[in-house]
Amino acid sequence: MFRLNGQSEDVPGDWSDEPLLHLLREHFGLKGAKFGCGVGLCGACKVIVDGEAVRSCTFPASALEGTEVRTIEGLARGENLHPVQAAWLAEAVPQCGYCQSGQIMSAVALLEQNPAPSDTDVDAAMDGNLCRCGTYTRIRKAIARATEAV
Amino acid sequence: MNRRGFLKAGGVGLVALIGGGAAVFSQVPVIPSRPEPDFEAAAGWIAYRDGRYTLTLPRAEMGQNIATAMKQIACTELDVDWDAVDVELHDTARAGVKPTVGSESVMLFTEPLAQACAALRDAVAAGRATGEVEVVARPRSALKVFQRGGAIGQSPVIAQGLEIVTGQPIYAADIDRPGMLFGRVLRAPASTEVRSRPVAWNADAAQAVAGFVAVVEDAGPPIGQAQGLGIVASRPGALDAIAEALAVEWDVGSDHPRADVGAAIDVDTALAAGPLPHVSLDGAPEDGAWDVDLRVDVPLAAHGPIEPRAAVAEWADERLTIWAGSQDVFYIRDVVADAFSLGADQVLVQSCRVGGGFGGKTICTVEAEAAALSLALSAPVKVQWTRPQEFALAFHRPPSSHRIKARLQDGRVTDWDHAQVSSHVMFTSAVLPSWMQRGTDLFAGDGGVERGMAVPYRLGRARAAYDALRLPVHTGPWRGLGAGPNALATESALDEAARVAGLDPLAFRLAHIDDPRLAAVLEEVGRIADWSGTAQSAQRGETRIGRGIACGIYKEVSYAATVAEVAVSPDGRVRVTHLWCTHECGLVVNPDQVKAQCEGNLLWSLGMVLTDDLPLDRGRVAAEYFSDAPIPTLTETPEITIALLDTDNPPVGAGETAMVSGPGAIANAIRAATGHRLSRFPVDVTELAA
Numbered sequence: 109m110f111r112l113n114g115q116s117e118d119v120p121g122d123w124s125d126e127p128l129l130h131l132l133r134e135h136f137g138l139k140g141a142k143f144g145c146g147v148g149l150c151g152a153c154k155v156i157v158d159g160e161a162v163r164s165c166t167f168p169a170s171a172l173e174g175t176e177v178r179t180i181e182g183l184a185r186g187e188n189l190h191p192v193q194a195a196w197l198a199e200a201v202p203q204c205g206y207c208q209s210g211q212i213m214s215a216v217a218l219l220e221q222n223p224a225p226s227d228t229d230v231d232a233a234m235d236g237n238l239c240r241c242g243t244y245t246r247i248r249k250a251i252a253r254a255t256e257a258v
Numbered sequence: 259m260n261r262r263g264f265l266k267a268g269g270v271g272l273v274a275l276i277g278g279g280a281a282v283f284s285q286v287p288v289i290p291s292r293p294e295p296d297f298e299a300a301a302g303w304i305a306y307r308d309g310r311y312t313l314t315l316p317r318a319e320m321g322q323n324i325a326t327a328m329k330q331i332a333c334t335e336l337d338v339d340w341d342a343v344d345v346e347l348h349d350t351a352r353a354g355v356k357p358t359v360g361s362e363s364v365m366l367f368t369e370p371l372a373q374a375c376a377a378l379r380d381a382v383a384a385g386r387a388t389g390e391v392e393v394v395a396r397p398r399s400a401l402k403v404f405q406r407g408g409a410i411g412q413s414p415v416i417a418q419g420l421e422i423v424t425g426q427p428i429y430a431a432d433i434d435r436p437g438m439l440f441g442r443v444l445r446a447p448a449s450t451e452v453r454s455r456p457v458a459w460n461a462d463a464a465q466a467v468a469g470f471v472a473v474v475e476d477a478g479p480p481i482g483q484a485q486g487l488g489i490v491a492s493r494p495g496a497l498d499a500i501a502e503a504l505a506v507e508w509d510v511g512s513d514h515p516r517a518d519v520g521a522a523i524d525v526d527t528a529l530a531a532g533p534l535p536h537v538s539l540d541g542a543p544e545d546g547a548w549d550v551d552l553r554v555d556v557p558l559a560a561h562g563p564i565e566p567r568a569a570v571a572e573w574a575d576e577r578l579t580i581w582a583g584s585q586d587v588f589y590i591r592d593v594v595a596d597a598f599s600l601g602a603d604q605v606l607v608q609s610c611r612v613g614g615g616f617g618g619k620t621i622c623t624v625e626a627e628a629a630a631l632s633l634a635l636s637a638p639v640k641v642q643w644t645r646p647q648e649f650a651l652a653f654h655r656p657p658s659s660h661r662i663k664a665r666l667q668d669g670r671v672t673d674w675d676h677a678q679v680s681s682h683v684m685f686t687s688a689v690l691p692s693w694m695q696r697g698t699d700l701f702a703g704d705g706g707v708e709r710g711m712a713v714p715y716r717l718g719r720a721r722a723a724y725d726a727l728r729l730p731v732h733t734g735p736w737r738g739l740g741a742g743p744n745a746l747a748t749e750s751a752l753d754e755a756a757r758v759a760g761l762d763p764l765a766f767r768l769a770h771i772d773d774p775r776l777a778a779v780l781e782e783v784g785r786i787a788d789w790s791g792t793a794q795s796a797q798r799g800e801t802r803i804g805r806g807i808a809c810g811i812y813k814e815v816s817y818a819a820t821v822a823e824v825a826v827s828p829d830g831r832v833r834v835t836h837l838w839c840t841h842e843c844g845l846v847v848n849p850d851q852v853k854a855q856c857e858g859n860l861l862w863s864l865g866m867v868l869t870d871d872l873p874l875d876r877g878r879v880a881a882e883y884f885s886d887a888p889i890p891t892l893t894e895t896p897e898i899t900i901a902l903l904d905t906d907n908p909p910v911g912a913g914e915t916a917m918v919s920g921p922g923a924i925a926n927a928i929r930a931a932t933g934h935r936l937s938r939f940p941v942d943v944t945e946l947a948a
């Protein structure tokens with residue numbers, strides 16, 4: 109048993125060999141986390157496990173017991189977007205958008221751990237999240253905006 | 259509106275719709291051939307029903323946020339609120355549209371869409387509620403869009419932005435179908451231009467893997483000459499284990515004759531054998547010594563979209579439905595229909611948001627794989643390429659080898675000679691079978707390789723010629739096609755020419771420019787970067803600082819100039835610290851998104867100089883992950899300052915323009931910082947060590 113966006117869930121037996129990413133996407137139907145490389149090198153699959161941003165493509169489903177998993181689908185409260193989501197829209201960060209779920213989850217975890225990150229903190233937390241469209245400048249701006257809002 | 263009237267019309271409201279297009283079947287191979295958008299076609303993109311409008315986007319949405327721009331055009335011309343228009347992505351039941359390539363969307367689609375919306379607006383105002391609206395073109399001056407009315411020039415919240423930040427399913431790999439299975443087509447670890455096929459495999463071992471469903475021998479058309487073997491599982495994670503257990507033995511032909519790609523395209527070797535066959539500038543430089551004689555080599559590069567291409571295919575009731583993240587779903591329909599002997603009306607391809615295209619998602623690959631597996635199992639099948647497949651099986655930016663010479667007199671270039679050897683962009687081997695390659699190679703050049711060789715400067719007796727050779731790696735369109743590499747080479751050479759002349763590189767360029775629009779972006783970038791007030795070379799402690807400039811015109815319509823500032827550490831590491839960019843693309847529909855495209859192009863420019871490379875091993879792509887073919891990261895991102903020039907010129911594209919100025923500006927800044935003229939890309943830091 110583990111908690112997924114606040115709900116108790118089980119890992120079905122035949123899914124225990126899968127990485128968390130596939131479990132989320134293809135068993136629970138949560139498509140926000142994305143497959144980009146499958147080996148922990150792009151960050152598109154990031155979700156938050158026990159308060160840490162983790163790459164779900166290399167996190168085994170069998171290690172979920174007792175954890176608290178949060179995905180991008182669980183950020184908003186009804187119509188109310190999380191400040192990071194709102195900042196992402198206000199700065200029009202997404203181009204293709206494919207990397208952005210991972211970017212947002214990294215930023216959420218960063219701001220929860222460090223409500224006033226320095227530029228160096230931002231670089232350290234976000235550098236593992238690749239974006240081929242080149243939205244990095246706006247990612248920095250959106251984090252700064254969310255920092256003010258939080 | 260009269261709701262009863264709408265109901266009587268059988269569920270169809272007032273639809274400015276022209277019937278579905280006839281299928282385009284061509285001889286093998288299927289070649290995309292669809293008309294320029296016109297007013298009649300545009301009528302099918304916009305519909306009115308029950309007080310609301312639906313815009314069926316005639317373009318692929320891949321991050322250029324064209325859905326937002328087109329919605330701005332529609333809202334403006336319909337004269338309705340932002341929320342009155344719903345945007346849908348198109349499928350192939352519609353009349354065919356051109357592939358989404360070449361930064362054409364705003365240039366070619368703005369007026370047709372505006373005309374259709376204006377006609378629909380008038381029809382609704384006249385009380386019509388059903389039927390088709392005839393679009394009678396009115397003068398541009400009668401269109402609100404061209405008067406900068408309504409939403410033109412604004413930057414509303416991007417379409418699908420909410421879906422992206424809340425993680426809603428909008429990409430092909432996000433599609434779920436009841437009973438869906440997961441597939442992959444395995445191919446030999448070999449060049450895609452060497453014949454290969456599976457000959458033996460361990461089916462028993464594969465069957466023993468939990469989640470195994472099937473091995474499919476008829477795995478669809480080859481990619482290049484690589485015939486595949488399909489595997490299907492009930493869970494995606496089982497595919498790796500099945501592939502491993504199968505331990506497929508491959509029959510692979512001998513190495514490609516041009517397995518040493520660098521040697522194959524060496525421009526000096528080619529020139530030693532005689533003049534290059536395809537001419538871009540036909541001036542006749544005089545014989546004699548040259549003042550600039552520069553060799554520039556630009557390697558293969560992947561597109562590197564973060565989304566590995568994906569498709570879901572579902573064969574049911576004698577019909578095949580495919581969800582695809584493609585720049586051209588109509589082409590996919592035609593290829594799939596042809597490959598599996600289906601009627602075009604049996605195949606429906608639905609566009610999904612593309613997780614990064616950059617020219618690379620224009621042909622049919624993973625979609626045919628999903629189709630083959632779905633047909634074999636009569637079940638919906640999802641296929642998403644692994645990252646190694648994305649590198650090995652996609653096509654890439656061709657490598658190019660340039661020799662550029664210039665001669666000067668009195669501070670002006672009098673003679674110019676640019677020779678280039680590359681591989682194909684338009685007539686890519688990824689699409690053309692070899693018998694047809696032999697035909698095209700004889701008579702045709704390749705406009706994609708050539709793009710940008712006709713430099714926008716008055717250079718006296720200027721010659722530019724090129725050749726394109728078939729390589730073991732598939733090459734094709736990559737953001738800006740030849741324009742990026744060609745401009746990197748020519749702007750490097752021009753910078754050297756300015757040094758020979760002893761002139762400021764900005765003033766030197768201006769002195770060779772006739773086009774006032776190019777002069778305008780160049781002067782403006784000088785102004786915003788304080789070019790004349792800042793030293794072009796400086797030293798800060800041990801760090802060498804340099805500034806460089808470059809400019810260009812993309813596809814003869816769109817203008818950009820860039821100033822780059824770099825800091826080079828004693829060990830040769832380069833950090834781009836600031837990029838200033840000016841851009842003029844006529845009437846701007848959405849300034850913020852045009853800036854976003856500039857930002858993307860500038861990051862790609864940085865990648866071109868500092869990182870882009872795709873290592874090969876005996877003619878086969880050896881890169882498997884981003885660690886082998888890195889792309890720019892957040893920490894490498896410089897400060898970026900962009901200024902758009904606001905003009906009343908007709909709206910044109912922005913998606914690739916700054917590729918003509920960004921790379922050259924960075925290379926020229928490195929030259930200013932270090933005194934070293936880069937000739938091989940990406941940079942080798944050991945060349946730049948102090």
Ligand code: FES
Nearest residue numbers: 144145146151165
């Ligand atoms: S998909 Fe997990 S890091 Fe790339």
Ligand code: FES
Nearest residue numbers: 204205239240241
């Ligand atoms: S927005 Fe496209 S990869 Fe980041």
